[in-house]
Amino acid sequence: MSEEALRAIALQVRNWGRWGPDDELGTLNYRDGGDAPRTPAEVRAMEGYGGSDDWIVMPLQCVTQWDSLAHIFYEGKMYNGYDAALVTSSGAAKNSIDKTKSRLAGRGVLLDVARQKGVKALEPGYAITVADLEATAAAQRVEVLPGDILLVRTGHMSRYLDRNDWRHYDLDPFPGVSVHTAPWLHARQIAAIASDNYAVEVRPSEIAGFRNPFHVVAIPNMGLTLGEIFFLEELAADCAADGRYAFLLVAPPLPVTRGVGTPINPYALK
Amino acid sequence: MSEEALRAIALQVRNWGRWGPDDELGTLNYRDGGDAPRTPAEVRAMEGYGGSDDWIVMPLQCVTQWDSLAHIFYEGKMYNGYDAALVTSSGAAKNSIDKTKSRLAGRGVLLDVARQKGVKALEPGYAITVADLEATAAAQRVEVLPGDILLVRTGHMSRYLDRNDWRHYDLDPFPGVSVHTAPWLHARQIAAIASDNYAVEVRPSEIAGFRNPFHVVAIPNMGLTLGEIFFLEELAADCAADGRYAFLLVAPPLPVTRGVGTPINPYALK
Amino acid sequence: MSEEALRAIALQVRNWGRWGPDDELGTLNYRDGGDAPRTPAEVRAMEGYGGSDDWIVMPLQCVTQWDSLAHIFYEGKMYNGYDAALVTSSGAAKNSIDKTKSRLAGRGVLLDVARQKGVKALEPGYAITVADLEATAAAQRVEVLPGDILLVRTGHMSRYLDRNDWRHYDLDPFPGVSVHTAPWLHARQIAAIASDNYAVEVRPSEIAGFRNPFHVVAIPNMGLTLGEIFFLEELAADCAADGRYAFLLVAPPLPVTRGVGTPINPYALK
């Protein structure tokens, strides 16, 4: 594997702070260069040794991430019929993210819907249909196979990257998959689906009264792992250049005991 | 790649709390099953929808992790001669972990020194020598090549896993590489070295007055990436079973802006 | 009021870290002197201005503190019969500490039981009786009146202060009030009770099977506010010196919305 063939698909962790008011949230150092020995006497006492360490304080769902199956409930139930009350302040007693700790590697397929439609980015609010997914796969000459991890590119993230301002990325309307793709995804037995928007699915919702209908269908009902806020621009360029839209995708979750989600840095390897 | 061929090499993130007094430190939920709609009226109002989210508060160096080159200073300098004062409360202005975000995949080689010496675990305080590394590679019929990520197994972690009690894992003496292996590692141009102890190197230190001499040689002077607290038991059993000690190692750092270290979940793929 | 007449009754907030493994836990700076302008050009650009700010990450119950009435449940209920399930990851929907935000000032009375018994500190495990409380009040010539905030000194904290090591302060046996003082306290209509140990009540528990029987009686049943980890050494010396054991006690809670407890710095003013 050459270095060029590896693509990291993650946003910087501190980026999430950029869509809030406080750029400094995220990491906090508790030992830094200011704590290092500085006077000759200190340097001697420490034999010249110094170091730094830091903490992180972050929502586990605030950057490139996997949702666990404990993330969404429907009528008080999680996937596999577990009671939502099993997720408490102690975390998720069932369906937590650490259960997937050695599972998130496999064949990845990029479906670059924006490129297939000849646009830089789909319009906010555009719901990607089964026909879109099939047309994209056909145009790319790639087949979606059982066990695949599907990456759906809307191009939407490029809007925020281009203006270098992430405010409202989480609240603005965005393009994404239609809830009506769920049966198609289920029939193909994909292992996971991820996108470059905030929620995989389109916003606003296609169904009045339901804020995130695809989440409800996919997570507590289908048991499908969702990946959000994936940075797909470099990978898309790479796939367009060599015409190969399938690769080894390695996206290990942090095995956070009883965690509901996990930040990740997925790698696509060709 | 079959599922069996993938080995995750990470400790659970909450484990780190287990060597402190408070098992609950680590993640904190801010929305859980108790916040879900429960009465029929609430369920109707929310269309049945509920969810959970959590935060993490953790030292970035407390579990299976990579050290960045901003982690250790010597005489007020970081690697490449940068001033230690460039690491402030804002994080590391140079040598931060996010600089490695697309670099940590490559050929991995396990050197199972404990197995080569016929013990379950090397004695605490035992300093692994160049002769040990070479004898292990020879016995395993594996060659260390330029660019490799080296995983050195001492077996020490099994002591804590067996008794299911991590207290003092960070403070107890442990086996680890001798500072005198540094020239050998440098000559072989390895990309990174990781181990199943707390600091890669042996403790207590071989050199009076220096707490972590290998850290000082490796990080600010050689610019070598160190990986600590790697869980190598399953991987070692797998390698012993099939006789193959080289594999694809994928260990993506979280791209924490200006971060000093990163928790990881490395995968070994055969 | 002279300066000498004011007594602060709080432990340092970072002290709590001292009974865990990590002295650095507690506050985290995100802007410090290392981030200040340093070169002449930087100083000019900022007009010489610089500053620092910090965060705190702490259990709200880890230092000198008030428990809210949402802190303890009995058979699934909080005080006033509210369901324990009303305390979720969102905090306490009932009985939270902010409800007391303008209430915690009034007549304070110190009952220095250790001094009355002629010891530096009561023995760990000693259960303070009603007779002890009455004998102390009589010896001190102070009357306990309705609405008083009662401060009960065991002297136990001096053990940790003297050795300057707080480890196990939370886990060791300690002297404290007997569960059988509850009716006496109730009859006197005290507003709150606080002590210099970890839990007001004695440990080990006087009643087999109940870890904290006084907590169960006092908080969900009586609705009594408990104050823990109060530093009473200076106040006790002051009261012994002037013979006045009643004073104005001002101990404002932080009005943490839906909070379960609050760190405080109580003042006794004479």
Added chain:
Amino acid sequence: MSEEALRAIALQVRNWGRWGPDDELGTLNYRDGGDAPRTPAEVRAMEGYGGSDDWIVMPLQCVTQWDSLAHIFYEGKMYNGYDAALVTSSGAAKNSIDKTKSRLAGRGVLLDVARQKGVKALEPGYAITVADLEATAAAQRVEVLPGDILLVRTGHMSRYLDRNDWRHYDLDPFPGVSVHTAPWLHARQIAAIASDNYAVEVRPSEIAGFRNPFHVVAIPNMGLTLGEIFFLEELAADCAADGRYAFLLVAPPLPVTRGVGTPINPYALK
């Protein structure tokens, strides 16, 4: 002291989240009602006992608060000539907030400038002059004495309270004291000054190029303690009703070791 005579002068701690995007930031429960024993067997095993505890993650300067003298630097120096580099990731080695732990009680004087000028709130950007302070004191028939803690009411906070929306409270222009009041304040030897805006002083700055000129004069040069984000509406109404603008002010800082600031809940007692 009757209950009516005590006024709490603090904002709720979670309010700070309300001027950011995420209402849930602030406290995080790690044990709640969902973790309590619920089945009959669990209730029996725990003897009915349950409880809740929470953590707080907050900037120490985000609500009603005191600034320490380590908060602002000028030309690389803190108050008393200490080097700004003494504030590191370990906190403030000099001038930290815990040094004031038993000092913040004394005679408080409210100067209700808004009321004196006959307005509900001064206009954003209005700089309160020495003449304003003197006219207010005269109209209120109160004298400012050495050692007083001065509370200056602009009325500005009522704008956010009325609309129940705190967004931009920290960024909007606001009325506040002029930098030119500093000599007057110094001559009167006041102990501290606090206001109901975000920074005591007026914004925008009166002096081009200096963002917070009063901060620079007051903190590193005069050594004056500043209090920000004080809730003065109820106190102002109380003083207007009884004509008494002086009182006992008790505003204990949390004694955070090496802390730069502290959240507080000040009490005014008449």
